[in-house]
Amino acid sequence: MNETKCDKAGKKHTIIKVLGITTLALLILISTAGATQSTNVWFHKGSELMSSEKYNEAIKAYDKAIGINPNDSDVWYAKGIALNHLDKYEEAIKAYDKASKINQHNSSMDRYNNEATPNNLSKAYETITVYEKANEIDPHNSSSWYNKGNFLFNLNKYDEAIGAYDKAIGISPRKSKAWNNKGIALGNLNRYEDAMEAFDKVIEINLQDSDAWKNKGFALSYLNKLYEAREAYNKAIEINPQIRSLEQ
Secondary structure, three states, rough: OOOHHHHHHHHHHHHOOOOHHHHHHHHHHHHHHHHHHHHHHHHHHHHHHHHHOOOHHHHHHHHHHHHHOOOHHHHHEEEEEHHHHHHHHHHHHHHHHHHHHOOOHHHHHHHHHOOOOOHHHHHEEEEEHHHHHHHHHHHOOOHHHHHHHHHHOOOOOOHHHHHHHHHHHHHHOOOOOHHHHHHHHHHOOOOOOHHHHHHHHHHHHHOOOOHHHHHHHHHHHHHHHHHHHHHHHHHHHHHOOOOOOOOH
């Protein structure tokens, strides 16, 4: 059967429409790839300037990268390091906090928290110094004390970490994350009774905190209070079924 002019026109319109959508998709992909490439260019340029100790110029390069992709946590963190070198501690803290908010497991932080190379350790100590300066400027900032505690914890400096967490808790008594991390640090020092008290405090703040119930279970098991430990584990699993029991 012969196609009418309308049929041909309709098919032509459909083909053009499909081609248009395909072209648009390709343009979006190219645009995204280009943005990523541009971000990496400015990031690497900033790193080169950092190596030459040109910190102000490095910050400008990082700002260019952030302008293209404001959700790149590595760039924010690198900017924080550059600001630290210029003794701009408050601005450095803001950059670190921004990186942390974007990605709670910032890849840069993970790399030198988990790999104990001299370079990584020096970076971790450098970050702790930033928080110390920030605490001197504003000793009532609980987040700075809490973050300092986390870095000390990752360096296995549990006593010092507990001190930092206590400072955070003293400012913000209901900061459950500080209580929880303090409990874990106490557990690593075999202070299980004290750890259990910290986890109880988290539960008092938030009865539905499955991690606190699970951690309390660990502390109780180390104290050979197995029945109570099982109850704590079961409560954790009741709140969050994805948590596995002790045997698994």
